Amino acid sequence: MGRWAGRTLMILGAVHLVVLGAQNLDFVDEWFTGALWGLPREEFIHPSGANGAFWSSIGSFAVPMMLLGALVADLARRSVTVPASIGWGLAVWCVVGAAILEPTPMLLGLVPAALLIRQARAARLSAPASGDRAR
Known part of the structure; x- marks a missing residue:
């Protein structure tokens, strides 16, 4: 479940970045000429304009979402369960x-959220009770 949650987060972030980036290509040259420096x-x-295009594409949540997805997928590969609080958040x-x-496509984020919550719950239910651990 964790791998799929991570992959889904990476896909959602990448699609957001590509789609909104493609829609705002007209402003890219302004980003690299200092047009966004010292804005009122x-x-x-x-x-x-270029400022709105920046915040809806490269400055949006897309890159952090892809990084979170990569982290979640890597942790799942290592059999580490992400806390349910990440899924709930x-x-x-x-x-x-x-x-x-x-x-809004934001509701698609409920898919990886539910996967993370289910994974954490399954891990909690399969973990031995604290009193059963050897000391």
Whole structure:
């Protein structure tokens, strides 16, 4: 379950990055000319143009989501269970985001969240009771 959760997170992050990156290719040249340096406060509150394109693509959650997915998949490969709190946190983030913005693909994040929660629960149920451990 952990490997699939990690892979799903990596795929979701990559799709987000590719799709929104492709939609914002017109602004890439501005990113590397210093156009985003020293922006007025208003641009941070209401990003538009090259600034908005940056925050919806390379500056978005996509790269951290891919890194989290890689970590989760690697931990699963090593038979390390990710705490259920990671799955619950991801689930809450997706539900809150979906409540704010609809329609949204954020609900797809519930798939890896559920896998992580199930994996943690299965690990907890299969673990020996603390009193049964040899000292």
